[in-house]
Structures are given as structure tokens and as C-alpha cells.
Amino acid sequence: MRLAIVSQSARIYAQLARREGFEVLAIDAFADIDTVQAAHQTWQLPALAGRLTAEDAHILFEKLDAWQPEVLIIGSGFEADIACYQNLHQRYALAGNAPSVLEQVKNPYWLNSYCEAHGVLTPTVRSQAPQQGQWLYKLAGQSGGAHVSDWDESLIVSPEGYWQAFQPGLAVGALFVANQRSVTLLGVHALKQRQGDYTYAGATRLHDARLTAAMQKTLEALVPDAGLVGINSLDTIWHDGQLHVLEINPRLSASMRLYAELPLIQAHLAGTQGAVSPALQANTQYASHCILYARQAIETEDMNFPNWLEDRPDGGSVTAGQPLCSLYAQGDSTNEVQQVLQDKKTQLEKLWGTYVCERIEFNIH
Template sequence: MRTLLVGLSTRAMAESAHRGSYDVVSVDYFGDYDQKLLVPNYSLLRDLGTNFQVSLLGEIAFQIDFDALAYTSNLENYPEIVEKLAAKGAILGNSPSVLREIRDWDRLSFFLRAEGFKVPRTLEEPPGSSGRWVKKPLHSGGGHKISFYLHGEEVAENFVVQEYLEGIPSSASFVADGRRAVVISLTEQLIGRAEFGISPFRYCGNILPLRIAGKDEAYLREILEQVQQMVDRITFHFGLKGVNGLDFILRDGEIYALEINPRYSASMELIEMAYGINIFDLHVRACQGELPSFSLEERFPASLFFGKAILFAEKDITVGDTRGWVARGIRDVPFPGDKIKRGQPICTLLATARGREECLSKLVAQAQELKRVLVSLQKAEFQYLAPILSI
């Protein structure tokens, strides 16, 4: 059975599928060097030279022969494209009808409040002058186009104003069979970290497991119990299948749901590193009704921490010879000589350490070293071109 992987970036899911000996072909935007080493890949950027257009992504994918379909970000916001692709092969994941419901924030937040769970207050009209608020698109991903709301400004169509909550940005991954769910990770999200060249509110990585300074194992068990109860109710009500993600704010020992990502999520490759399980295999089996006998609670307390960070370009750059990056543990690797524009991702960094702070420090150190190398390359290129340009 050949499975089509499709999304903005399919490298991590493709790597998992390849490791699990699945026959896959991928269609995404970036077409990274390390992905093309593993599986057949068609890239909007590399093979067609176009900007990201989800409609074009769907058109290219539709031309490929496949038996089953697995999607990642941001296809969950385009159920009509998933529906079109589903005419050619079985969906491994959530159906278009499930996507329409679970990505409807009004519907999801109403359900969660009715079940006694907490969500941030969300308004369609500008709020009064009290409190701190953010404005965000109704459908987005990775923190794109989220900013603080300035009192008095207009709220564009398809945007909402949401209560800003101080707390720890967090995520949970879970696997579901349409009725039941098993939580397989709790992570801290890295959001808007300048060390990785990104602006406020933008997602740039995770650290697994979630660890709260000054809190013991019992505290983490309480958080896990809250998460498990929430995803149990969501799964049963909406009929979620396969691997999914929950983004939430952890505040004063309580979780505030932000969104459900009803597909493979960026933090899941850390689960493979930490727990030695194959996420793509879990996803396929769950879609067939088989859940894993996995207990996250039994993994407490953690002896090792695993981190990933996406490094973004702070200015337009040209990378050098990147062929050795994969062996250094770098992922989402650009091709040698690629030109990367300011604000675009350069690559993904991975780290393992015995503590949360050490893990984050390793990621930051890798980012600083890579930026130093890239700056040196830009200087060398300028020095080479300067005499030519002066002729």
C-alpha cells in the first residue's frame, strides 16, 4: 500500500514512515534535502519554484497515484482539499467533516465550556479597555499573524480577539481511535524566542517532557489527568482518529485549551527520540482501531530531556555545503547553496540533555554556532564579489 503524505512540511512524518518501512511519497512546500534522501518528494518551492499555495499543493498531490492519504499542517484548515484527495485513497486520519467541526473554535470552545473545561475568553468584536488581548486568525498555524490587540483598532474579518493568558505554553500529543484516546506526551512549547530568530507568538520548538520549576511528580500527574480527561471527551464527541495535538496554556495548575491540531504535529518526533515508538505506525494502527498499551505516567520522572528548535533567518542568506548537516543531527536541511529569505526557516535543531535548562542551552548554543558559520559565509561571499563588482 502506497501512502501519500501532504502538507506544508512533511519531512518529520516521512522520516517516521520510512523508519517504519512504510511505502510513502510526499508532497510539500519545502522539499528539504534530508527528506529527498529518504522518500520520493515533490516540492512547490524546489521543483516548481512557486510560493506556498495550499490549492496548488492539493492539485499536485491529486496527480499522484496512492492508496491512502496522511496529512500534516496546514491541511486541517482546508477540509475541501482533503475531501478531494480522499476520492483517490483512504484517509489515514480525521475526515473532512471532523476537520470542519474540530477547527471551528466557536463549536470547540462551547463544547469545552459545557464540559467544565477552561478556555480563554474569545470575542468577535473589539473589547473594552480592560485586560490584555491578542488578535489571531480564525484558522492559522504556528502562531502566524498573531499579535497583541491595541485598544481601539479594528478587527479584520476572519480574525478574533482572545484573552491573553500568562502561563506556560504547552502541548499534548495523543492517539485516538474515534472513541478513546491515549496521551503520549506533554511538552513545553518554545514560542517567540529571539535566540532562534523568530518574532513574538511564533512557534519555534518544543522541550519534552514538560517540567515545571519547583513542582514535583504529583503535580505533573495532576496535569496529565486534566489533559487525559479533556482529550477523552473531545475524542468521543468529535470522533478524532490517529495522532492529534492539543495546545494549551498551563496557568496556576490548570490547563486552558487553545486549539486541537487534528493531525501529525511538530513535537511528535521528540516522542520517537524519547520513548522509542514509531509515531507513523501508531497513527496507522489507531486509524484501524488499535490503540497502544502506553502509559505516560510510567515515564515519570524523566531522566533525559529532548528538545527541538526551528532556526529562522534574520536576514537574507545563502547557505554553504549542507551535506554534512544530517550527520550532525540537524533536520529540515536546505540544499547546498540555497538562498533563504529573512523570516523563513533555515533548519531544525535537536538536542538531548539531563535537564530542561541544559537542553534549552544546547539548542541555543547550536543556533549561535550555526548563525556564526552562516555569517562567515556571507562575509566570504561579499569579499569574493566586491572586486568583481568594482570592475
């Protein structure tokens, strides 16, 4: 089957699809070494890191038309561009949520009311700047966490902005597959964030029976009536034995890296088509993936990127605040995984030198 994947970063989806026997076109913002190796064809569209112009969308359609995919799947990059997503949905066999569902679940006021109506805890949201208390300022329809800030009156507000009450606790995500009105929890993981902000920086698989049970109960309350299909993810806060829902991400998720031993692309397609899903047996090992970010601009032309790194850049420069590459480790305990990550960091410090590594945020903890 000819499968096209469009996402800010398509690497993990391309690798999964290739392993599961699909013929893959990958279109993303980076076209890194691993994506090029995994896909049969790769095309870089840097605008996917932001928002597509009409010209970008036209070129994207031309590339997809030339490939003639039997199925199109979408990762991040379209939550804030429903019109483009609608065009993709109408033009191709897009295996994913309907545009109306995407628009609905990314509306913070709808989600807040929906959670309350289904007995699920969620922080208060409001459209006007609060006068007291601790709040987050967010932009509706975004992804990846870079749009989230601790609110203070010096911030410049946007028409897409809203305020969400700060909820203390552990940031926890869930990967799940929705199939008609049923839901299967694939895994629960702690969410890593960049130092000093809320940008997604990786995730660590968790094996907490109480948390898993609470997540299952939350998904069973929310998913059947939401119209979701296929693989999606949920962002929550775990505090004092209770889950507080922050956002639903109605698309493929970067956290799929933690569950890559499962036939996730087949499960996604089955969920979107209402078909029987392949067997999805949970992995009992611990795992963590970490995104390395550039603190300052880094020239990568002369850097050696070992093949155990992921999302390796294919030359050029990486600007401050942008992802450089990723690390992954798995093992039989949290300590074992953490030690593997630390060992890899030490190897990179020897390989790249102190000067370069001081410009990199490793996010291994």
C-alpha cells in the first residue's frame, strides 16, 4: 500500500510504516537522515514547522498528487490550520479524524465543558486575563507546548490566546487508539519539557497500576462520545491520585516512539476504518526518548552523529531553540534506562567536546 505521511517530523511514523510493509512518502519540516533512510521518498517542507501559506499548500498538494497515495496520515502541524486539513481530507483518503472533530477537540472551551459534562477533572479556562492566582497562557489549536507560557501581564496577547488555571502535579500523557466507540490504552508516560518552558522534550514510559487504571477510566469517559478515531494522545496532570485533563491531541503522536514494537500504523488504519485491530500487547519494559535542543546556533556540517542517535540532521545549521536530534533507551528498570541515557550523553560529550555540548540541552532526566 502506498502511504503518504505529512507531519512536522515524520521520522517515527515512516520507520513504523516501513517496518509494517508500507511504501512510504514522508513529507516533513526536517528531512533528517533517519527519515530519508526509512521512507521510499522524502520531501522537506520547512513551513510545516510553522503554518503553511497558500503557496506551500499548493506545492504540498502537487507532491501528494504525484505520489498518488492510497492512504494519507497526518501528524502534528495542522491543528491551527483547519482549512488546509479540510482540503487534505476532501482531496485524499485521509486516515484520521474528521475536520469537525479536530476543530472541536482543539477548542479549549468545548473541551472544558465536555470534560465537566463527563465527570472528568480539568483546569478552568477563560477568555479574559485573570486578576489573581497562577495561570498559564496558551494559544488555541497549537501543539508541542512552545505556545504555553506562565502568565504575567507583560505578555502580548493574541486573538487565539486563552488562559488555563495552573494545575500542579506530574505531566502525564496517554497514547490510545479509538475504534468506533471503543478505546484501547496503548501506554502511559511522563512528559518531559524543556528547561524553563513547556516545549515537548520527550517522554518516559510509566508502569504505575493506579495511574494506568485512572487513565483507562478517563479515556472510557471521554473517548466514546468525542468522535475520535485511530491513534490519538491525551495530555494530563497526575496529582494526589487524580487526573486533570489538559488537552486532547487528535492525531499521531511523537510518543509513539515508546511503543514502536507494536503494529501502530496498522492499528491506526484499523481504528479509522472501524476494522478489527491487530493484537496490541503492552510492553513491560521501561523506555525513554529525549529530544536534544540547541541552546545556541550550532553548525552540524562537521559534527559526527553516531547511528544510535535518532532524528540526525543532514548537515546545515540548527538555530537556537530548535531540535538537534534525539536519544532513546529502554531497559528493565527506570535506573537502567537513566544509566543508558547518561552513558550516551557522556559519549557525545567526548565526541563533540565541551564547547559544543554546552550549547545543547539534553533533557535526559
